[in-house]
Amino acid sequence: xxxxxxxxxxxxxxxxxxxxxxxxxxxxxxxxxxxxxxxxxxxxxxxxxxxxxxxxxxxxxxxxxxxxxxxxxxxxxxxxxxxxxxxxxxxxxxxxxxxxxxxxxxxxxxxxxxxxxxxxxxxxxxxxxxxxxxxxxxxxxxxxxxxxxxxxxxxxxxxxxxxxxxxxxxxxxxxxxxxxxxxxxxxxxxxxxxxxxxxxxxxxxxxxxxxxxxxxxxxxxxxxxxxxxxxxxxxxxxxxxxxxxxxxxxxxxxxxxxxxxxxxxxxxxxxxxxxxxxxxxxxxxxxxxxxxxxxxxxxxxxxxxxxxxxxxxxxxxxxxxxxxxxxxxxxxxxxxxxxxxxxxxxxxxxxxxxxxxxxxxxxxxxxxxxxxxxxxxxxxxxxxxxxxxxxxxxxxxxxxxxxxxxxxxxxxxxxxxxxxxxxxxxxxxxxxxxxxxxxxxxxxxxxxxxxxxxxxxxxxxxxxxx
Numbered sequence: 001x002x003x004x005x006x007x008x009x010x011x012x013x014x015x016x017x018x019x020x021x022x023x024x025x026x027x028x029x030x031x032x033x034x035x036x037x038x039x040x041x042x043x044x045x046x047x048x049x050x051x052x053x054x055x056x057x058x059x060x061x062x063x064x065x066x067x068x069x070x071x072x073x074x075x076x077x078x079x080x081x082x083x084x085x086x087x088x089x090x091x092x093x094x095x096x097x098x099x100x101x102x103x104x105x106x107x108x109x110x111x112x113x114x115x116x117x118x119x120x121x122x123x124x125x126x127x128x129x130x131x132x133x134x135x136x137x138x139x140x141x142x143x144x145x146x147x148x149x150x151x152x153x154x155x156x157x158x159x160x161x162x163x164x165x166x167x168x169x170x171x172x173x174x175x176x177x178x179x180x181x182x183x184x185x186x187x188x189x190x191x192x193x194x195x196x197x198x199x200x201x202x203x204x205x206x207x208x209x210x211x212x213x214x215x216x217x218x219x220x221x222x223x224x225x226x227x228x229x230x231x232x233x234x235x236x237x238x239x240x241x242x243x244x245x246x247x248x249x250x251x252x253x254x255x256x257x258x259x260x261x262x263x264x265x266x267x268x269x270x271x272x273x274x275x276x277x278x279x280x281x282x283x284x285x286x287x288x289x290x291x292x293x294x295x296x297x298x299x300x301x302x303x304x305x306x307x308x309x310x311x312x313x314x315x316x317x318x319x320x321x322x323x324x325x326x327x328x329x330x331x332x333x334x335x336x337x338x339x340x341x342x343x344x345x346x347x348x349x350x351x352x353x354x355x356x357x358x359x360x361x362x363x364x365x366x367x368x369x370x371x372x373x374x375x376x377x378x379x380x381x382x383x384x385x386x387x388x389x390x391x392x393x394x395x396x397x398x399x400x401x402x403x404x405x406x407x408x409x410x411x412x413x414x415x416x417x418x419x420x421x422x423x424x425x426x427x428x429x430x431x432x433x434x435x436x437x438x439x440x441x442x443x444x445x446x447x448x449x450x451x452x453x454x455x456x457x458x459x460x461x462x463x464x465x466x
Contacts (some may be wrong), residue, residue: 032053032054032055032056032075033045033049033053033054033055033056034056034058035055035056035057035058035062036058036060037057037058037059037060037061037062037080039063040063041062042055042057042062042063042064042066042082043066046066046067046068046069046070049070049072050070051070051071051072052071052072053070053072053073054072054073054074054075055072055073055074055075056075056076056077057074057075057076057077057080057082057103058077058080059077059078059079059080060079060080060081061081061082061083062080062081062082062083063082063083063085064082064083064084064085064090064091064105064107065084065085065087065088065089065090065091065092066082066090066091066092067091067092067094068091068092068093068094068095068098069094069095070095070098071095071096071097071098072098072099073098073099073101074098074099074100074101074103075099075100075101075102075103076101076102076103076104077102077103078102080102080103080104081103081104081105081106082103082104082105082106083106083107084105084106084107084108084109084118085107086107086108086109086110087109087116088108088109088114088116089108089109089114089115089116089117089118089119089120089142090105090106090107090108090117090118090119090137091105091118091119091120092119092120092122093119093120093121093122093124093127094122094123094124095124096124096125096126096127097125097126097127098124098127098128099127099128099129099130100119100127100128100129100130100132101128101129101130101131101132102130102131102132103132103133104132104133104134104135105118105119105132105133105134105135105137106118106134106135106136106137107136107137108136108137108138108139109138110138111138112138112168112169115139115142115173116137116138116139117137117138117139117140117141117142117173118132118134118137118139118140118141118156119132119134119140119141119142120139120141120142120143121141121142121143121144121146121149122143122144122145122146123144123145123146124146125146125147125148125149126147126148126149127143127146127148127149127150128150128152129141129149129150129151129152129154130150130152130153130154131152131153131154132154132155133154133155134154134155134156134157135157136157136159137156137158137159137169138158138159138168138169139169139170139171139173139190140154140156140158140169140170140171140172140173140187140190141154141156141171141172141173142173142174143172143173143174143175143177143180144174144175144176144177145175145176145177146174146177146180147177147178147179147180148178148179148180148181149174149177149180149181150180150181150182150183151172151180151181151182151183151185152181152182152183152184152185153183153184153185154185154186155185155186156171156172156185156186156187156188156190157187157188157189158170158171158187158188158189158190158191158212159189160189160190160191160212160213161189161213162189162211162212162213162234162235163213163234163235163236163259164213165191165213165214165236166213167190167191167213167214168191169190169191170190170191170192170193170194170195170218171185171187171188171190171192171193171194171195171209171212172185172187172193172194172195173192173194173195174195174196174197174199174202175197175198175199176197176198176199177196177198177199177202178199178200178201179200179201179202180199180202180203181202181203181205182194182202182203182204182205182207183203183205183206183207184205184206184207185207185208186207186208186210187207187208187209187210187212188209188210188211188212189211189212189213190212190213191212191213191214191215192212192213192214192215192216192217192218193207193209193210193212193215193216193217193235194207194209194216194217194218195215195217195218195219195220196217196218196219196220196222196225197219197220197221197222198220198221198222199219199222199225200222200223200224200225201223201224201225202222202225202226203225203226203228204217204225204226204227204228204230205226205227205228205229205230206228206229206230206428207230207231208230208231208233209230209231209232209233209235209238210231210232210233210234210235211233211234211235212235212236213236214235214236214237214240215235215236215237215238215239215240215266216230216232216233216235216237216238216239216257217230217232217238217239217240218237218239218240218242219240219241219242219244220242220243220244221242221243221244222241222243222244222247223244223245223246224245224246224247225244225247225248226247226248226249226250227239227247227248227249227250227252228248228250228251228252229250229251229252229428229429230252230253230428231252231253231255231428232252232253232254232255232257232264233253233254233255233256233257234256234257235257235262236257236259236261236262236263237257237262237263237264237265237266238254238255238257238263238264238265238283239252239254239264239265239266240263240266240268241265241266241267241268241270241273242266242268242269242270243268243269243270244269244270245270245271245272245273246272246273247270247273247274248273248274249265249273249274249275249276249278250274250275250276250277250278251277251278251426251427251428251429252278252279252427252428253278253279253281253427253428253432254278254279254280254281254283254286255279255280255281255282255283255432256281256282256283257283257284258282258283258284259284260284261284262283262284262285263283263284263285263286263287263288264280264283264285264286264287264305265278265280265286265287265288266287266288267287267288267289267290267292267295268290268291268292269290269291269292270292270295271292271293271294271295272293272294272295273292273295273296274295274296274298275287275295275296275297275298275300276296276297276298276299276300277299277300277425277426277427278300278301278425278427279300279301279303279425279427279428279432280300280301280302280303280305280308281301281302281303281304281305281432282303282304282305282432283305283306284305284306284307285305285306285307285310286302286305286307286308286309286328287302287308287309287310288310289309289310289311289312289315289318290312290314290315291312291314291315292315292318293315293316293317293318294316294317294318295318295319296318296319297309297318297319297320297321297323298319298320298321298322298323298345299322299323299423299425300323300324300425301323301324301326301422301423301425301427302323302324302325302326302328302331303324303325303326303327303328304326304327304328305328305329306328306329306330307328307329307330307333308325308328308330308331308332308372309331309332309333310333311332311333311334311335311339311341312335313334313335313336313339315341316339316340316341317340317341317342318341318342319341319342319345320341320342320343320344320350321342321343321344321345321348321349321350322345322348322349322350322419322423323350323351323423324350324351324419324422324423324425325350325351325352325353325372326351326353326422327353328353331352331354331372332372332373332413333373334373334413337412338412339412339413341413343372343413343414343415344415344416344417344418346417347417348365348417348419349365349366349370349415349416349417349418349419350372350415350418350419351418351419351420351421351422351423352370352372352415352418353422355370355418357370357418357419357420359420364419364420365417365418365419365420366417366418366419366420368418369414369415369416369417369418370414370415370418371413371414371415372413372415373413
C-alpha cells in the first residue's frame with residue numbers, strides 16, 4: 001500500500017468504512033469566538049467570522065451599529081448589550097439562518113422614513129431572535145420579506161406613552177413575510193405592539209401586548225393567521241384586524257382596553273374567521289364589526305363591557321352562538337332593523353345575564369326567545385350621547401315593555417335558544433385582575449343617569465316610538 005498516494009489511501013479507507021456500515025469520524029466542532037466589550041471588537045469579529053461560527057458577546061456594552069452578513073449564532077453573556085449611536089438601526093441582518101440570543105439592543109435612531117430599529121431583518125429567511133431585550137428603540141424588530149422569521153421570549157419597550165395615538169414606531173413590524181412565529185414576547189410603549197402587513201400564515205402565540213399608543217396588534221391585508229393565547233390590555237384597541245381573512249383567533253384575553261373610542265377586538269373587512277374561547281372583559285366595546293362577514297363567534301366570554309358586540313349594517317351572515325354575555329351595558333348594538341347575522345346556530349344559543357329564562361322541558365335552553373338588542377341600545381347606537389341615561393327608570397320601564405310587547409323590539413336579531421347557565425371560557429389562562437376604579441366609574445355614571453332620567457328620558461323615547 002506504500003505505493004498508493006496518501007489521498008487514494010484515504011479514499012480507500014472511507015470506501016471500506018461505507019461498505020462495512022461505519023460512518024467516517026465527524027469533524028470537530030468550531031469553538032465559540034469570544035468578543036470583548038471594547039470599541040471595534042464586534043465589527044472586527046463579524047468581518048472575519050465564517051458561516052456556522054458562534055460569536056459570544058462579553059458582558060458590557062458593545063458599540064454599534066453592527067451588520068451580520070453570514071449565517072452565524074450571535075449570543076450574549078449575562079449583561080451583554082449592543083448600543084447604537086442614536087442614528088439608523090442598531091443591528092442589521094442581511095443573511096439567511098442567523099440566530100440572535102441573550103443580549104440587549106438599545107439606542108436606535110428616530111427616523112420613521114429609514115425605519116430605524118433595534119434589529120432590522122431584510123430579505124433573510126429562517127432568522128431566529130430569542131431572549132433579546134430591546135430598549136430605547138423606534139421600532140423593535142423590523143422584518144421585510146423575511147420568511148420563517150422567529151421572534152421568541154423577547155422583551156420590547158418603545159418610546160410611545162400609553163394611548164398616545166400620534167406616537168411612532170412599532171414593536172414587531174413585518175411586511176411581506178410568510179410563516180413568521182411570534183411567541184411569548186412582551187411589548188409595550190409602541191404605536192402598535194405588533195404590526196403585520198401582507199403577512200400570511202403567521203402564528204402569534206402567548207404574547208403580552210400592553211400600554212401601547214394605539215393597538216396591541218394590528219394587521220392589514222393578511223391571510224390565514226392564527227392568534228392564540230395572547231393578552232391585550234390597556235391599548236386603544238387590543239387587536240385591530242383589517243382587510244384580513246380566514247383568521248383563527250382563539251384563547252386570547254382582551255382586557256381593559258378603554259377610552260372614548262376603545263375596542264377589545266376591532267374587525268374591519270374581515271371575513272370567514274373563527275373566534276372562540278376568548279375572554280373580552282372591561283372594554284369600552286368588546287367586539288366591533290364593520291364590513292366583516294361569515295365569521296363564527298363561538299364560546300367566548302364578554303363581561304363588564306360598555307358594548308358587547310357593536311355591529312354595523314355592512315356586516316352580514318356572522319354566527320354568534322355558545323357565548324356568555326355578563327353585565328354588559330348593551331350586549332348587542334345594531335344600526336339596522338333587519339339583519340342576517342345569527343345569534344344561535346339552530347341548536348345552541350348564548351347566555352345573557354340580563355335575560356330571565358325558564359326551561360319547562362329541561363333541554364337546557366330557554367323556552368322563550370331572547371332579543372339581545374334593546375330599543376335603547378338601538379337608539380343610543382345612533383345617538384351615543386344618550387348613553388348617560390342607560391340606568392334610568394325610563395329605560396328600565398321601556399325594557400319591561402319590550403318583553404310584554406314584542407312589537408316594540410327595534411331589530412329582528414333574536415336568540416331562539418338562549419342558554420340558562422354560562423359556559424367556562426379558558427382565555428389565555430390565569431385570572432384577570434379587577435381594578436376598583438372601573439366599578440367606581442360605572443357607579444358614578446349610573447347615579448348621574450338616574451338624576452337626568454325623570455325629565456328627559458320619557459320625552460326622548462315617546463318621540464322615537466310614537
